[in-house]
Amino acid sequence: MRSRSWRPRRAATVRSLALATAAALAVVPLTTTTASAADRVENPFVGADQYVNSFWSAAVHDAADVAGGELADQMRAVADTPTAVWMDRTTAIAGNEDGPGLRFHLDAALEQQQGSTPLVFNLVIYNLPGRDCFALASQGLVPATPEGMEHYKTEYVDVIADMLAEPQYADLRVVATIEPDSLPNMVTNMSHQECQQSAPYYREGVAYALDRLYEAGNVYSYIDAAHAGWLGWPDNAAGGANEFHDVITSSTYGYDGVAGFVSNTSNSTPLSEPFLTNTDFTPGTFVRQSEFYEWNPNFGEHDWTAELRSRLIALGAPERIGMLIDTSRNGWGGPDRPTAPSTSTNLNTFVDESRIDRRNHRGAWCNPDGQGIGERPTVAPDASPGSNLHAYVWVKPPGESDGHSQELDNDQGKGFDRMCDPTYSEQDRLGGNFTGALPGAPVAGQWFQAQFEMLVANAYPAIDADGTVDPDTEAPTAPTGVEVTATTATSVSLSWDASSDDVGVTGYTVLVDGEPAATATSTSATVTGLSPDTNYEVTVTARDAAGNVSAASAALTVTTDEATGGEDTEAPTVPTGLTAGAVTQSSVALSWSASSDDTGVAGYRVHRDGDLVADVTATSVTDTGLTAGTTYSYTVTAYDAAGNSSAASAPLTVTTEDGDVTPGGGCVVDYSANSWGNGFTGSFVLTNDSDTAVDGWELTFTFADGQTVDQIWSASASQAGPAVTITPAAWSSTIAPGGSVSFGFNGSHSGINTAPDDFALDGVTCDIA
Incomplete structure (x- = not known):
């Protein structure tokens, strides 16, 4: 697994006016009624203006006063650019030393709205229990405990959702970036104890935030999806898509509550590499094999968002799912930007001389030297059709530090992360390189004048001295x-x-x-x-x-070639024998007999109550995320390579198990697995389905085909032959009534990789799909 490597956060510290205004704000009682919001649209940015944060704008003008000269004119040219408002602490809702609270910004957004033109209000939800589990620079104040989870729900998410639902804000289109860094850490950093402890709260918290914000009626939620240099490898990409899908389908409203995903939040990965493509460098040697890309085939955010969207749709996400890309700091202009591909015959030299991403390593995330402001916020850019880009946005307001470059005391719980130290190098995350971080950086989220001057000077597209964006009028050469x-x-x-x-x-x-x-x-x-x-x-x-x-x-x-056998117009036969195997409270295992076709069946589509829920090549599938005690109707159709589709199979009615307490105890265990080569990942969710708290548990099962547990997180495992016993970690031992804990493992196998069965917990047998 490749570890992620970047950070950020928090809305800018601004001029002294911000402190005086924040101190004068009163906490307004909130209602819990849901506003009757304007009709929802697929892309909230289309046909809308965007909110400009006057406090960030004031900081930009202050920075221009300090810089002076031509650079000051360039700074003032971007001062009215829309940027996101960060709710990085519970106190940020009412307002704190960093600036005024959410209500101030919402009221200011109403003042900026022009007539009936919709206004997008960009908001960042960022306060999970155990936040930033794999780094120190942006750690939060809410602990990864049941008490922390309750605080996050009732004192943070509920308060924000209720405020957004107030009738006067109903016509705003609130675009919410959901918890940067959180779910991506569940994909790559589960060997880290802090991430193991935070995992169940991340998943529960994100699902809760999606539900409550959707209930507000005017919120479009975009889940943070890391960036190409973090999740771009195939195993990370698959794990990320599965993680996102599992959390979304665990929420009450599923994909109805998700507008899409946002990548590159607070990072500097470019949109694309104009002089590099994921192709052969020489026969048998690929560009992605270079030391900089480390076999990662996704060189930029266009690549990554297109791949992620494709994987999510294959898992059942709707085609409407869109992507946002944070372009606030990924411009990479300036004198060091390459203007043509290298002519070197050495792979690493060719890549290093051709890439516009000038970082020492793609794992360098903290205040990277050389970065510049990227594309200005743009609605529905057409540069990557497979991504269904809703917009380029500035989630991270330029000029905010990613983290302090040396030890600094602060009352925000933000620690000193050596990835922000320009004198630090590391083999694991940086390939032995130095961080390349700027020196003299303040605490994460505080204004960093030297960084802002660099970002403006290196902006790409560049900003002219007269304060206008330099128009690009030169067309490319013909291919x-x-x-x-x-x-x-x-x-x-x-x-x-x-x-x-x-x-x-x-x-x-x-x-x-x-x-x-x-x-x-x-x-x-x-x-x-x-x-x-x-x-x-x-x-x-x-x-x-x-x-x-x-x-x-x-x-x-x-x-084109001659057709062999004429055009294929014959549809496959109707699938038969649709039956249900294991049924739990939240899942159904289905299987059917293979269909026949004159040219061969390419796959099967499974529909639940008329909606597509799976597209598979096998003759079986497990449908998850269901509601206990509910009746569903399933049908299956077959299709071939020419696009012909069969009629639907005879419908199968299946009722999931009810939610009654299991006699003798109260456990429900959900298990899923993803395999690759001779490896696989097993993921568990263990739910206490009783009226009393569980304090201590033991889970046992037997592997059917010689699998072994290699690495486990959020629990401990012992194995004797095929028999495995799992016991909890200290923080996952106690489960409240109706609560759950998540844990999992990486394993290996040499034979058929079938799912374990016959699980037992405290002597109670729990069926598993």
């Missing part, structure tokens, strides 16, 4: 070297040489007979949906971030 790499009867695969541009190419469009047929961010693409044995004229154009488009490449005539 060359277009060639066919493969054809079928209905598709053609192409590659071409990279184009050049004064500011960098962001993507390509493939045109077939003059009409756009495919887009790509790399120098290759596959066009589908063609007719067999037909000639097509293919050209390619390049585009940049400003929307400039190159001339077309030289035309290439392509002939």
